[in-house]
Amino acid sequence: MAISEWIQALQDVAWPGFLQPHVEVLLLWITWAVDYIDLDYLEYLLWLLLPFFILFIFPIFLVLFIYGCVIFVHIYGHRHQIREAYHTSYWEGARVAIASFWDGVGNVWHGYELKGIENVPDEGSALFIYYHGCLPLDVYYLISKLVIHKNRSLHCVGDKFIFKIPGWRPLCKLFSITAGTVEECTEELKEGNLLCIAPGGVREALFSDPNVYDILWGKRLGFAKVIIGSKTPVIPMFTENCRESFRTPEWGRSFFRWIYEKTKIPLCPIYGGFPVKMITHLGKPIYFDFDTVTPEEVRKTVKREIRSMIKEHQRLPGSVWQGIAQRWSAPSKKKTDEPEQAELLQRNGAGTTSPTSDSEDVVVLRRERSGIDNDDAEIDEFLDNFILTDSLQMRLWCCLGNQNLFFYAIIVRFFKSLFCFISTRFTMKLGDTVPNFTFDTDLRKDQSLHSYIGDNWLMLFSHPADFTPVCTTELAELVKLAPEFSMRHVEILAISIDSSETHRAWAKDINAVVKGCLSVGHHLPFEIIADTDRSICTELGMIDPDEVNSQGICLSARAVMLFGPDRKLKSKILYPATFGRNFVEILRMVDGVQLGSKAPVATPANWTSGKNVIAQPSLSQERVVEELCGGDPDKCKIVPLPSGKRYLRVIEGDAYLKS
Structure with missing residues (x-):
């Protein structure tokens, strides 16, 4: 009724002659919309599709905004009517205008704050x-x-692919984004600019x-x-909740990384656009003795400082909901002694002591299938026979429910077949980096493989099954030789x-074979991974298709991998x-591989x-004498x-280890 009165009031207005036809068409369209469009249904659709708009439409608008900035710069670049004073500085005007708009977007959408701006020099160079x-x-x-606030430009190093995106090059030029080399x-920096790099x-x-994080x-x-x-x-520099605003899906992260x-x-x-609180923290400047410091020392120091900032400012594990709630909740002191957060921080190299390792401490949490009743033994037994991650099983279960067990089984069978197909064609090759698996062992839970390796070597060996004769003798021999591997820094x-x-139960049998008595414990000098879903063995190519258990499930092969x-x-x-x-032979393999990593030499048969080694064929005779023979x-x-060819060159002594 109110709309009809409003339309009638607009019709009674004496509009200018040139506007009258347009007003009549507009009012006619509004009258038709009121009479024939179901506004209640539109309201229902808006409510139904609101999550979709928030998660997916906003990123599209963000991209459109970036292109809007490109158009803005383009217009400024062709404004020939600009005064003479702006003829050589129109880029500065465009830069300040866009910066003001981005500052408004940050304040409105993320409540953005910058702490530590006093650490930025007013003049001179600094590297973020x-x-x-x-x-x-x-x-x-x-x-x-x-x-x-500083009237300073921050030059950025961006990935090369962004310069290939149509329309982005002018914007990158405006804000001094470059895919620069070290030189x-x-x-x-020598010219006195500010530069930021994300290694x-x-x-x-x-x-x-x-x-x-x-x-x-x-x-x-x-x-x-x-x-x-x-x-x-x-x-x-570190920004709180920088991984909560936008995220990548967990379900395909390993495949996309491959x-x-x-x-x-x-x-x-990428999905998201969540309005989480974002606070950028700028730490105190770090100075080095540039005449003596090495690049490795610089990297380790800076990496340790970034980890320390993550520990101090970021609540772990990361959460979108907590990031949004932080917009309205007062900041509270983080309790790093909480078990879950303390463990995560320790794994990320930011525990109670300063980390000394320079390894990539990647930790992937393993979710439990919450929401599935423990009484559903039929489902759990069914799942244990298939290669699926817990997170993917949980998603399927939530979508299909207990009433759709048949369809659930079909989908799981499909994924099992797909995973087996991939695993037979994409096994690890020499030189490949081992994925950072999260695993449980007989002693501990939720361990990260990269953290387990640390700065050492790793020998990962698989066996078909516990309580089997050959495997028992193998692990008993490995218990005896464990000190030898430890001397070689091999985990x-x-x-x-x-x-x-x-x-744990099988470990007692292993110790009994080693010590020759039945009264033994279950502690071994190494740990045994419980790969019950076969995910690790499958990805590493350790599954033997010809060896199956009583349920017809493929067992792990008898493999050895040295990382x-x-x-x-x-x-x-x-x-x-x-x-x-033969673990004595495996020790010989370790010695040979480690030797080859220290010097450009090769080891002959047996x-x-x-013993003496041989020079690699790629080395010139001058280099062999200088580097391997001590001159x-x-x-x-x-x-x-x-043949007359001089390719078999035997090196006597160990001078190559001292050079």
Whole structure:
């Protein structure tokens, strides 16, 4: 009724002649909409689709806004009517205008705050090193704050692929975003500019776990070389909830990361746009003795500082809901002594003591299938026979429910077949980086493989099943040789598809074989992974299709994998189920692989530690004498051969280990 009165009032208004026809058409359209459109139904649709709009439409609007900025810059670039005073500085006007708009977006949508701006110098250079969120919104907001409050531009190093996105190059030019080399970044800082770098890059943005905010820098040293070359102080930077605003789906993270590592194409989908509280913390500048410090030391120091900031400012595990609630709740002191958070912080290298390891401490939490009654033994027994992660099982269960067990079984069978197909074609090859699995053992739960390795080597060996004769003798021999592996800084992990409880019971039999008596405990000098869902064995190619248990489920193969401190596969051996492994030979393999990582040498047949080695064919004779023989040509014996080729060069002594 109110709408009809309002339409009648507009009709009674004396509109100018040139407006009258347009007003009549508008009122006619409004009258038709009121009469024929079901407003209650539209209200229902709005309520129904509101979550979809929040999760997916907002990111589209964000992209449209970025393109709006591009259009804005384009217009400024062609405004020939600008006064003479702006003829050479219209970019500055565009930059300040866009920065003001981004600052407003940050304040409204994320309640954005910047703490530590006093650490930014008013003049001179500084390098910001930051943890990369899923989307670098915090960097956009930081740039805006510095432009408005410090009148300084923050130059950024971006990934090369963003410059290939249509329309983004002018915006990158405006805000000094570059895909610079070490030399270019060093020159930028020497000119007195501010520069920010995220060493983790796209890998950290898309594949870091929001539960622990793990740092994925790998062995990158480019930013450290920039710091040393430019002799510039470092400002560590971390933004609270930077992984909660936008996220990547957990269900395909490993697959998309595999694609990225092989092709460097960031295909991982992103969702979100959540209005979480975002606070950027800028730490105190870090200065180094640039004449003596090494890039490795710089990386370790900066990485430790970033971890410390994550520990101090971020509540773990990360939560979108807690991030949104933080917009209205007063900040409270974080209780790092809470068991779950303290454990997560410790795994991320930010425990009660300063971390000394420079490894990628990646932790992936394993969810329990909450919401499934313990009485559903039929479902649990069914699930135990298939290769599916708990999180995926939970999603399927929530969607289908107990009443749709038949369809549930079909879907699980499909995924089992898919996983088996992938596992037979994408097994690990020499040089591949081992994924950062989370696993349970006979002693502990929820361990991270990368954290377990630390700075050591890792020997991961699988066996078909507990309480079997060959496997028992193998692990008994490994117990005896454990000190030998420890001397070589090799961590040991056994793995099979049996449960943790079965492993603990079986350990008593192993110790009995070692000590020759029945009164023994269940503690072993190494741990045994309980890969009950076969996910780890499947991804590593340790499943033997010809060996099955009484239920027809494939067992783990008799395999040995040796990983280096860089988490890469160095050696791999497969044995048939009926043939026990020779761990003295495996020790010889460890010695040879470790020796090859220290010097460019190779080991001949039947080589053992301490015997002569041979030079690699790729080395010139000059390098062989200088690097492997300590400058003494008599220590390089070239074996005469009928072919006349001088490729078999025997190196005497161990001078190559001292150079």
